[in-house]
Amino acid sequence: MSRPNNITQHVITVLVEDKPGVLARVSSMFARRGFNIHSLAVGPTADATLSRMTVVADGPEMEQIIKQLYKLVNTVKVTEHAPGEAVEREIMLVRINADSKRRGEILDAAGIFDARAVDVGKNTITFELSGEPDRLSDFLELMRPYGIVDLVKSGRIALARDPKSKNGQQRELRSA
Amino acid sequence: MSETLTGAQALIRALEHEGVDVIFGMPGGAILPAYDPLYDSPIRHVLVRHEQGAGHMASGYAHATGRVGVCLVTSGPAATNLITPLQDAYMDSIPVVAVTGQVAQTSIGMDAFQEAHTWGISMPVTKHNYLITNVDEIPDVIREAFHLAATGRPGPVLVDVPKDILNDTMAWHRPGEINLPGYKPSVKGHPRQVQAAIDMIHAAERPVLYAGGGIIRANAAERLRRFAELSNLPTVTTLMARGAIPDSHELALGMPGMHGNYTAITAMQKADLLVAIGARFDDRVTGKVEAFAPDAKVIHVDVDPAEIGKVRNAEIPIVGDADAVLEQLIFGMEHFLGSKPAPARTAWLETLAQWQQEHPLTYEQDPEGPIQQQYVIQEMHRITGGDAIVVAGVGQHQMWASQYWGFEKPRTWINSGGLGTMGYAIPAAIGAKAGVPDELVIAFDGDGCFQMTMQELVTASVEKIPVKIMVLNNSWLGMVKQWQKLFYNERYSATDLTNHTPDFVGLAEAMGCAGLRAERPEEVGPAIEKALAINDRPVVVEFKCDPDAMVFPMVPAGGSNDDVALSVEDLA
Numbered sequence: 001m002s003r004p005n006n007i008t009q010h011v012i013t014v015l016v017e018d019k020p021g022v023l024a025r026v027s028s029m030f031a032r033r034g035f036n037i038h039s040l041a042v043g044p045t046a047d048a049t050l051s052r053m054t055v056v057a058d059g060p061e062m063e064q065i066i067k068q069l070y071k072l073v074n075t076v077k078v079t080e081h082a083p084g085e086a087v088e089r090e091i092m093l094v095r096i097n098a099d100s101k102r103r104g105e106i107l108d109a110a111g112i113f114d115a116r117a118v119d120v121g122k123n124t125i126t127f128e129l130s131g132e133p134d135r136l137s138d139f140l141e142l143m144r145p146y147g148i149v150d151l152v153k154s155g156r157i158a159l160a161r162d163p164k165s166k167n168g169q170q171r172e173l174r175s176a
Numbered sequence: 177m178s179e180t181l182t183g184a185q186a187l188i189r190a191l192e193h194e195g196v197d198v199i200f201g202m203p204g205g206a207i208l209p210a211y212d213p214l215y216d217s218p219i220r221h222v223l224v225r226h227e228q229g230a231g232h233m234a235s236g237y238a239h240a241t242g243r244v245g246v247c248l249v250t251s252g253p254a255a256t257n258l259i260t261p262l263q264d265a266y267m268d269s270i271p272v273v274a275v276t277g278q279v280a281q282t283s284i285g286m287d288a289f290q291e292a293h294t295w296g297i298s299m300p301v302t303k304h305n306y307l308i309t310n311v312d313e314i315p316d317v318i319r320e321a322f323h324l325a326a327t328g329r330p331g332p333v334l335v336d337v338p339k340d341i342l343n344d345t346m347a348w349h350r351p352g353e354i355n356l357p358g359y360k361p362s363v364k365g366h367p368r369q370v371q372a373a374i375d376m377i378h379a380a381e382r383p384v385l386y387a388g389g390g391i392i393r394a395n396a397a398e399r400l401r402r403f404a405e406l407s408n409l410p411t412v413t414t415l416m417a418r419g420a421i422p423d424s425h426e427l428a429l430g431m432p433g434m435h436g437n438y439t440a441i442t443a444m445q446k447a448d449l450l451v452a453i454g455a456r457f458d459d460r461v462t463g464k465v466e467a468f469a470p471d472a473k474v475i476h477v478d479v480d481p482a483e484i485g486k487v488r489n490a491e492i493p494i495v496g497d498a499d500a501v502l503e504q505l506i507f508g509m510e511h512f513l514g515s516k517p518a519p520a521r522t523a524w525l526e527t528l529a530q531w532q533q534e535h536p537l538t539y540e541q542d543p544e545g546p547i548q549q550q551y552v553i554q555e556m557h558r559i560t561g562g563d564a565i566v567v568a569g570v571g572q573h574q575m576w577a578s579q580y581w582g583f584e585k586p587r588t589w590i591n592s593g594g595l596g597t598m599g600y601a602i603p604a605a606i607g608a609k610a611g612v613p614d615e616l617v618i619a620f621d622g623d624g625c626f627q628m629t630m631q632e633l634v635t636a637s638v639e640k641i642p643v644k645i646m647v648l649n650n651s652w653l654g655m656v657k658q659w660q661k662l663f664y665n666e667r668y669s670a671t672d673l674t675n676h677t678p679d680f681v682g683l684a685e686a687m688g689c690a691g692l693r694a695e696r697p698e699e700v701g702p703a704i705e706k707a708l709a710i711n712d713r714p715v716v717v718e719f720k721c722d723p724d725a726m727v728f729p730m731v732p733a734g735g736s737n738d739d740v741a742l743s744v745e746d747l748a
Contacts, residue, residue: 017358020307021295028300049357067482073304073324076358 014053015077035059041155086158091130097147098125183311184209184342190318200233204250207277209342225631229603231261236607239590250277252290263301267594271330280340303331311344319351328361329480365496380449385409389416390454396499397586412440416593419583433461435575438535453477454498457487467736546722549648553580564616569601569625572654575727577620599628605643623649636714637688684716692717
């Protein structure tokens, strides 16, 4: 799908106080600025008083919305992750049409991706796959010809890489 | 052993601990428990006639006093009636705390009688808001609400309190330390940025100091003047900053923007440096952004980082409190300038003086009438010596009041700048007068605005808050008419109130105020004298004004500030 040139996808993590309504405050800020939230994941952190949100949003630039997120009283820290700067993961459950003739073929293909068959029915197999977003997309492309019956994806989660880690390299290797 | 209080008692006590001396409000079902302890409290309660009035009164109070204004209303329709004043206070950074009743927690979400999702509705119109879910939270939440309203960039905070919480009991305790890990407003500016700013100011040939409402909010007017003098900076004061530097000061250029004066507008257009402090490059100031101050570098000082770079990129951004940063700038200037004085900038200042002489604000009062609105404002200024707090609604009268009243002090000009809320003047004037009862409080209002909130004059007369309301009655929705005349081929759709305005004098008297009227120019002065002599009740003076008067200068919406029109001929 084509997007206007200046619209790109941004990955932002928002560290917030774990208080009622804080998710509404953050999502409403994106809505007010007219940014479409692509995915959103919220969960606890190592500090019991804080939650981390990972927001993937489409928009021209994030500087202003980051400043406005900081204005929210419950927001402690906002980070935008440039590509490669964070470890990014998604998890997916996908149910594929798999009659007995093609089952072996599908399982072989799934094996390449380390996708785990978590439910097997008469005519379908459900796989669980987690990993980098691109990897999930690649797997879906591979499965599409067989027929995707149903699909659920978690929002993306992201954690900034340790600046001294060597894993920046690894990402490129695996996406290639 | 600590004292056992109901939630309602704890709420009122917490408000007392914040030093609240007046609450503007109206009781109702869900908030009823709070009105019982309020009955015995030393806090003065001003009973309004509509909750919108309570919100604007709290705002007027905060404007005039610099303290947090407080309003108290019930759930549902009362809370929704507060939304306009909350958004108004949010746009103009006015510290207000609103306490709303809520249905009992067991009824929340059940479409109960007088239930509204106040927390959700008020979220985008407040700096922060709370729904109290545990009676023990009351002291801390009220402490936080006042802290948030008054510090950093001030703004409104709403606290929604379910009825069962008000009726519950708690062991009273004083609030603990404020613990807001995500809220740490900057006070001082970064020293390196401050030094860079001083260097840039020193090097500028055509600088303009662009003072915004943040100067007033931060009580920074004294230091602003000192800074302007030290560095020879001609200074514009935005609609929210009128009075930040005395209009009589030789460096004062008055108001810029859509209805600013020629010199203030053009000085910014020709400037090589804008020093913006507590200003937000509002569209009413910049006109077409791409054409605004094209040659100027920008130093932008603001307590709110989200304002810096929002509209216009700043070469030197400084995040900090206006007064604290001005103190740093002054200190730096004094040391920097120890060996060399600030540039005299004679040529620039002479150019500005020449523009002022060539393009003053003008209008003509024909002795035969009709009364010109500007004349009423100038007569009031002459008779009072300008020693008053001036309040305005929204529209032509507001622009004329800002243009023609000479403001000498901060907190003497109260109006709705960002939201442009018609009907603001009457309740805001009442709130201001309640806050500073020894000051003369004069509202200039339009006939359209007056009819939006006039019922609060009952509040003013019952509560003995003797405000002076000057209704500049042109029998039109004048600003809209002006646009229809200029941009809609004189098709006056839904703006003509001629023969449809009520009897303002009769209304005033019916509401317990003195009512006066002036129909001819020679009656203006005497009517004002008479109004100023009545101090035992509010006064309304209706001035029958020119229905065709228009506000000039004018930069048409979306136009470049290079194309400022000084009269209707310039727009032909």
